[in-house]
Amino acid sequence: MPRVRTTKSLAKRIDLQYFTRRDAFRRWRLWLSLGIPVVAAGWIIYATGSRNQNLYTKGPLSSAHAVLTTNCNLCHVRAASYRAPVPDKACLSCHDAPPHNPRQTFTPACSSCHVEHMGKARIGETSDSACTQCHSDLKTTDGQHSVDSRVSGFDKKHPEFAVLRADRSDPGTINLNHYLHLQPTVRGPRGAVQLVCEDCHRPTNAQDAWPYSVAVVQPASQQPIVVGVADSQQQKRRSVKAGAGAYMASIRYVNQCAACHVLQFDRIIPEPAPHDKPEIVHAFIVKQYTDYIATHPDARRLPVLAIDDGMPPGLTQSILRPTGNESVTLASSPSDWVQQRTAEAERLLWNKNCKICHISTEHPGSGLPESVKAVIPGRWLPRAEFDHAAHLMLTCEACHASIRNSRKTSDTNLPSIGLCRQCHKQAGASKLAAEGRCFECHSYHDWRKERRVNGIMDITQP
Amino acid sequence: MIIDRSHRGWFIASLILLAVGGLLYVPYAFLSTAGVGGGSVPGIIYGSVGSAMMIFAGLLGARKKYRTWRLGRATWWMRGHLWLGFLSFPFILFHAGFRLGNGPLTRVLMALFLVVFISGIVGAVLQHFMPKMMTERVSMETVFDQIDSVLDQLVTEAAQIISDIAAAVEHQIEREEAAEELLPASGRARKAGVVTAPDERVSGQITSFFQSQMKPYLLSRHTRKYFLGNPIQASTAIQQLKVLVPQSLWAKFDDLENICEEKRELERQRKLHKILHGWLLIHIPASYALIFLGVVHAVLALRY
Numbered sequence: 001m002p003r004v005r006t007t008k009s010l011a012k013r014i015d016l017q018y019f020t021r022r023d024a025f026r027r028w029r030l031w032l033s034l035g036i037p038v039v040a041a042g043w044i045i046y047a048t049g050s051r052n053q054n055l056y057t058k059g060p061l062s063s064a065h066a067v068l069t070t071n072c073n074l075c076h077v078r079a080a081s082y083r084a085p086v087p088d089k090a091c092l093s094c095h096d097a098p099p100h101n102p103r104q105t106f107t108p109a110c111s112s113c114h115v116e117h118m119g120k121a122r123i124g125e126t127s128d129s130a131c132t133q134c135h136s137d138l139k140t141t142d143g144q145h146s147v148d149s150r151v152s153g154f155d156k157k158h159p160e161f162a163v164l165r166a167d168r169s170d171p172g173t174i175n176l177n178h179y180l181h182l183q184p185t186v187r188g189p190r191g192a193v194q195l196v197c198e199d200c201h202r203p204t205n206a207q208d209a210w211p212y213s214v215a216v217v218q219p220a221s222q223q224p225i226v227v228g229v230a231d232s233q234q235q236k237r238r239s240v241k242a243g244a245g246a247y248m249a250s251i252r253y254v255n256q257c258a259a260c261h262v263l264q265f266d267r268i269i270p271e272p273a274p275h276d277k278p279e280i281v282h283a284f285i286v287k288q289y290t291d292y293i294a295t296h297p298d299a300r301r302l303p304v305l306a307i308d309d310g311m312p313p314g315l316t317q318s319i320l321r322p323t324g325n326e327s328v329t330l331a332s333s334p335s336d337w338v339q340q341r342t343a344e345a346e347r348l349l350w351n352k353n354c355k356i357c358h359i360s361t362e363h364p365g366s367g368l369p370e371s372v373k374a375v376i377p378g379r380w381l382p383r384a385e386f387d388h389a390a391h392l393m394l395t396c397e398a399c400h401a402s403i404r405n406s407r408k409t410s411d412t413n414l415p416s417i418g419l420c421r422q423c424h425k426q427a428g429a430s431k432l433a434a435e436g437r438c439f440e441c442h443s444y445h446d447w448r449k450e451r452r453v454n455g456i457m458d459i460t461q462p
Numbered sequence: 463m464i465i466d467r468s469h470r471g472w473f474i475a476s477l478i479l480l481a482v483g484g485l486l487y488v489p490y491a492f493l494s495t496a497g498v499g500g501g502s503v504p505g506i507i508y509g510s511v512g513s514a515m516m517i518f519a520g521l522l523g524a525r526k527k528y529r530t531w532r533l534g535r536a537t538w539w540m541r542g543h544l545w546l547g548f549l550s551f552p553f554i555l556f557h558a559g560f561r562l563g564n565g566p567l568t569r570v571l572m573a574l575f576l577v578v579f580i581s582g583i584v585g586a587v588l589q590h591f592m593p594k595m596m597t598e599r600v601s602m603e604t605v606f607d608q609i610d611s612v613l614d615q616l617v618t619e620a621a622q623i624i625s626d627i628a629a630a631v632e633h634q635i636e637r638e639e640a641a642e643e644l645l646p647a648s649g650r651a652r653k654a655g656v657v658t659a660p661d662e663r664v665s666g667q668i669t670s671f672f673q674s675q676m677k678p679y680l681l682s683r684h685t686r687k688y689f690l691g692n693p694i695q696a697s698t699a700i701q702q703l704k705v706l707v708p709q710s711l712w713a714k715f716d717d718l719e720n721i722c723e724e725k726r727e728l729e730r731q732r733k734l735h736k737i738l739h740g741w742l743l744i745h746i747p748a749s750y751a752l753i754f755l756g757v758v759h760a761v762l763a764l765r766y
Contacts, residue, residue, distance in 0.1 A: 003717040005602055005724065013612050014605055023607040025739065032747035040570075040751045044758055056762045058501065059564025076766050084765055108495070115496045119564065130495040 059117040074457075075116075086111050093456050098449040103140040108133070113444070124439060128153055128426060131438040147383065154436045155426045160417050163380050169410040173372045174251075174357050178406040178413070189216055189259045197396040197403075200256040203388055205244035214258035217272070245389030251376045263353055265345035268292060268299070273349060278368040285345050289338040300337045380414055384441040463540045464590055472545040480552055483508070487556045498559035500763060505557050512553035513756055519547035520753055523746070544586060551579050567759055574752040581745040592738040600731040602724070609728050617680045620721050624672040627714050631665045631707060664706045671703060676718070680725050683732075691729075696722045 022030065047055040053072045061069050068074055075091075076084040091097070091110040099107065113130040114123045136157075138149035148159040162168065180186070184194045189212070199211050209215065249255070253275040263273040263281075269288045273281045293299055331337030350369045354360060360369040397403060399415040406413050424440065425433035434440075490504045499505050522543040526536060533539075554575060563569035596603065604612055675690060685691040689699065697719060704715045 003720050005720075007602070010602055010604055010612075013615050014608050015611055018605060018607050018611075021607075025606075025736075025743075029743055029746060032743055033750050036747040037750045037754045040755050044755075055566050056759075056766070057565040058499070058568065058763070058766075072766070082765055112496050115499075117564065118497070127495060127497055129493055133493075133495055 057117060060119045061116055062118070062123040063120050064123060065116065086116075092453070094453060096451050096453045098446045098451075100444050100446060101140075103142055103144070104134065105139050105141055106134075125437070126439050126444075128437050131442070131444070153426055154424065154438070155421065158417060161381060161414065162383075163412055164414060164416055168412065170412045171375050171377065172409050173359055173375050174409065175359070176357070176409050178403050178411075180407070182404055187260070188212070189262075197400075200251065201248050201396070203245035204247055204249045206249065210255040212256060212259035214254045216259035217262055243387060243389065246385070246387040247379060248388065250378055257357075261353070261356065263349065265348055265353075266341065273345075278350070278370070279366070281349065282342070282346065282368060285342050286338060289341045289345075290334075293334045293337055297334070300331050300334060380412075381441075385443060386441070463537070463544065463586075465544070465586070469541055469545070472541050476545045476549050479549055483511075483553055483556055491559075500557050500559070501766075505559070506764075508553050509557035509760070512550045512557055513760065515546040515550035515553065516749075516753065516756070519543045519550065520749055547579075547582055551575075567755065567762075571752065571755050571759055574748050574755065577748045578745060578752055581741045581748065585741040585745060588738055588741065592734060596731065596734045596738070600727055600734065602727060603731055604728065606732070606735045609732055613680055613725065613728060616721050616724060617677055620672065620676055620680065620718060623714050623717050623721075624668060624676075627668055627707065627711055628665045630711055630714075631668070634708060635665075667706065668703055671699070675699075676722070679722070683729075685725075685729055690722050691726060693723065693726065 044055075046052075054069060057069070057072075060066070073084075075086045077087055077090050078084045088097075088110050091114075097110065108130065113126045115126075116123060132152045135147075136150060136152040138145055138147070138151075151158055159165075181195050181200075185192055186195055187193075202210075251257075253261070258272075258275070263275060264270075265273055265285065266289075269292065271288065274284055276284075331340055346368075350360070354369070354371065358371040358374070360371040362369050391399070399419060400413050401415070402411065403413045421436075423434045424436035425431050426436045427433065428435040428437065486504070487498075487508075490502075491498050494502060494504075496502065500509055519542070522539050525531060525533065525539045529536070558568075558572065563572040675688065679685060679688040679690040682688065689695040700715050700719050700722075704712050707715075
């Protein structure tokens with residue numbers, strides 16, 4: 001009889017108790033289901049036993065804090081409850097964080113802007129939303145705003161630089177015509193020169209000598225003592241955090257102007273007048289003439305040259321040459337000679353040399369002029385950081401394009417924000433652009449008020 | 463379980479949940495001052511929702527184990543397992559800010575999560591065509607756990623058939639020898655050149671075939687090295703043995719061929735069964751580990 005397979009015959013083969021035993025598949029499933037979680041639990045227990053808290057970290061710390069990776073308790077301070085968040089005081093135990101603005105309505109927690117455990121990213125690279133949470137609709141404690149109240153991003157929602165707005169201009173009081181100074185026919189100490197930007201404008205950390213400084217025309221021993229605002233004070237007006245080369249060195253007569261704008265007042269006195277307050281200049285001139293007449297008593301017989309007011313203001317030397325228009329006056333005594341000579345010299349200086357650059361008025365009492373305080377801004381964007389050193393690959397005129405045609409002091413020859421946007425974008429490197437987030441130019445903390453923080457960590461000596 | 467029209471309600475609900483989660487994620491991602499992350503309030507909410515979905519999916523095993531529980535039908539739980547398990551993936555991604563984990567524990571968690579999710583997808587896809595394939599390719603399916611037992615019975619059956627064939631051949635030989643002795647000398651001479659009956663070697667060949675080929679084949683799980691796994695080669699070999707025996711015994715060889723075919727079917731069933739269910743060996747243990755480590759992660763993350 002042929003072998004026939006039916007469901008009944010097949011069913012008869014089945015052991016009716018088969019379901020009470022696990023087959024290999026089900027055994028494997030059971031052991032794996034127990035074994036893998038046990039391995040996972042063993043891993044956790046081992047890490048806990050070896051106090052390896054790094055197991056639970058959200059991610060690696062930033063480069064600056066990487067040394068603290070195995071010391072979670074330095075930042076994660078255990079509160080009374082189970083939780084161990086990072087309070088602000090943990091950050092402040094190592095870092096000072098000067099407040100942003102006394103009129104801000106709330107102070108965000110350190111960790112809300114400076115997010116850790118994100119790997120090697122700089123912890124100072126805060127997201128724009130940390131700033132725009134306030135500045136997109138700015139509110140202050142007194143309701144007053146000194147900045148635009150709706151700033152929500154650099155690409156589109158950032159106002160033009162304040163100094164370039166319609167109602168602003170260069171506040172400088174020194175007459176300066178860039179157009180003239182950049183002509184090839186400008187007369188220098190040894191003939192015509194072609195000035196370039198670097199002749200007058202250099203970063204603060206530049207070491208090489210100024211090409212048109214007082215040293216060109218005057219021996220070091222005779223150079224005037226510099227008086228005025230010290231560099232350190234100027235630095236304080238700028239950002240304390242600015243790196244070397246960020247800003248340009250101050251414009252000072254002795255560095256940038258002295259070689260061409262020589263304050264020589266009399267051909268018989270080789271030393272030029274100091275670039276200083278009128279009373280000091282007056283005292284200098286009087287002393288020079290007094291010393292001269294003491295050593296040259298016959299000079300009293302020399303005529304005192306009177307300056308023809310009709311002559312155009314020009315270089316001092318041409319004025320000092322006799323032209324035939326002078327009236328000749330002989331002094332009756334040495335002091336009279338000094339007085340006459342001083343008057344003429346000061347007339348030359350106050351009415352010609354100084355007036356080329358300075359705005360001045362006559363003081364009613366002393367008869368000496370009073371110059372309007374020279375204001376040459378050293379930092380044009382007081383609420384932002386700008387680093388010239390980071391932009392060294394550009395030519396000066398790439399940004400300061402209007403300089404060659406600038407004839408007036410009031411011209412503000414700064415680039416507009418649109419020019420900056422050509423390179424700087426909010427998305428930064430991800431859009432193959434320079435960084436454009438808020439932190440690139442602005443600092444939340446007012447570092448001028450930074451205070452020293454004493455460290456709290458100790459190192460076990462080997 | 464096949465995803466068909468009966469899943470429509472779950473599909474729509476999942477779609478709505480996903481849309482809501484995604485729409486809420488967008489402003490959260492753009493406006494967050496500290497960036498998206500699991501430690502933020504929205505991040506914790508996303509993580510909690512995703513974890514709840516995973517735990518619900520994990521409870522399917524308990525529901526299937528305790529069938530008398532009156533907590534909804536098993537099919538309802540199965541649908542929930544599929545859809546909420548699927549939905550947990552985007553919610554966990556929202557929770558993690560689309561990062562795959564930066565710390566050791568979070569990396570392992572994300573790796574386990576991907577293993578569970580992908581194995582689950584594979585399993586769900588297999589469920590849609592493997593059962594039909596098994597029905598088509600395995601005509602006489604048996605209980606998977608009993609395949610080895612059935613194969614033992616097949617070996618016993620085949621041994622019996624071989625024994626019957628051998629006995630029949632021996633009997634035939636004896637009869638031929640007895641008949642030959644009764645023939646006159648001239649008749650024996652005429653018969654000498656004609657082979658009309660099996661001799662002793664045939665029985666040995668058949669027995670040797672069974673011992674060296676058929677029995678190992680029936681008992682082996684790696685059948686590729688045996689020619690009996692190929693139906694054409696098996697048929698050819700058995701035909702070669704068939705012609706050595708009287709026609710009355712040919713039906714027995716047909717039975718042997720039938721047994722080899724049944725073996726092939728059983729192996730086919732075993733292979734398809736492993737494909738259909740093998741992913742569970744990864745999916746289930748990984749999901750237990752995922753839930754355990756997920757609890758550890760939640761407790762410690764909330765602490766820090």
